[in-house]
Structure formats: C-alpha cells, structure tokens
Amino acid sequence: MTMFKTIAAAAFALCAAAPAFAQDLTPVGTWQTTTGESRYSVSYCGDGTALCAKLIWLRKDARTPENLALLNKHVVQGARSTGANKWRGTVKYDGQTVSGSVTLVNRNKMSLRGCQLIACQNVDFVRI
Template identity: 75%
Template sequence: MTLFKTIAALALAIGLAAPAAAQDLSPVGTWQTTTGESRFVVSYCGDGTQICAKLTWLRRDARKPENVAMLNKLVVNGARPAGENQWRGTVKYDGQTVDGSVTLVDEDSMQLSGCMLIACKNVDFVRR
C-alpha cells in the first residue's frame, strides 16, 4: 500500500468507520498501520478538541522519495470532532487534499478512511 493510500484512508476514517465504544477514548499517542509500514504521532491541537497527526517513521521498503518527503510533517491538521470518538477533516499529501475521518474503535485500535475522487480506502492502526 502506498503512503498516499494510507494517509487517504486515515483521513476518511474520521467519520465513516465502525462506531466506537460508549466511553470517550483518547486518540493521543503513537499509532502504527497494522501492516507495519508507517507510524504516526497523534495529538490534540487547535482548540484542544481537534486532532493532528504527524508521520514519524517509515519501514525501509516504504521509504520512497514521496513518502520520505512527508516524514516529521503533519498529514492531518485540525480534524474536528464529528461524533463520539470520531473526527473529520482533511489530509494533505503531495499537494493533494483528501477528505476523511478517524474513528477510535477501542483503546488500542483506530480506523482511518479516506477518498480521493471515487477511490476510497480504509486503514487500520494499532497503538504502539
């Protein structure tokens, strides 16, 4: 999976994913794709209810020039709450802006979804 697809999926998951548990969960922390190719640090930002995500690590086989260019940069900046344990916003990557969502499924699982044109993708993350 390309990093763009991962990021796009991260963005879409903010609103289209399966519902999370009834309690409010925190997205803050380090998350890794279940395939192990990339890691992101998620933090609260903006007014303190929005979330931001920074790409912090790439597995060796994912270190393509377009992916390396995104290292240590925000790929999600200011996604807004869209429901219980859900955020919706945009992901910026390689000059593109993709609408998406992030949903915390449980304390250690997060699903990201994103669409570009008619192509949509979901990516699952686990807490590190």
C-alpha cells in the same frame, strides 16, 4: 435495600463512572499501521478538540520520495470532531491530499478512511 433502590444505586454508579470511561478512550499516542510500514504521533491540537497526526517513522521499503517528503510533518491537521470518537478533515497520503475521517474503534485500534472523488481507501492502526 429494595429492588428499586438497588437498581437506582447501580444506575447512579454507572452514570458517575461514565466520564472516567470516556476519558480513558483517547486517540493521543503513537500508532502504527497494521501492516507496519509507518508510525504516527497523534495529538489534540487547535482548541484542544481537533485531531492532528504527524508521520514519525517509515519502514525501509516505505521510504518512497512521496512518503519521505511527509516524514516529521503533520499528515492530519485540525480534523474536527463529528461525534463520539470520530473526526473529519483532510489527510495527506502518498503525495496527495484527500478528504478523510478518523474513527477510534477502541482503546488500541483506530481506522482512517480517505476518499478522492469516488475512490476510497481504509487504513487501520494499532497503538504501540
């Protein structure tokens, strides 16, 4: 096989495999904050491309009245895709609703950034 045919075959194989790689990278599943105080069930919702997250568990020291009010409720509902592995919408956090974005960093790490006026906070999650 000539060098050109070898390169073309390799490029074709990578392109054919790309959808399989993309399908493996999904935010759907159970996630925990890196500090371990809360867990969330993340799923697609709406038309199947929006992102939803439900608070499903709180560590004992995180069971404040504000957090308990959100337990077993969606804290992210209908966040819209803004690009590959990125969603934007509203986030309910610590008794408040803020504008936020979710980024799937890799298969086992997700990051949430929420802002209210000029104050922003980042929260990282790991898949469990």
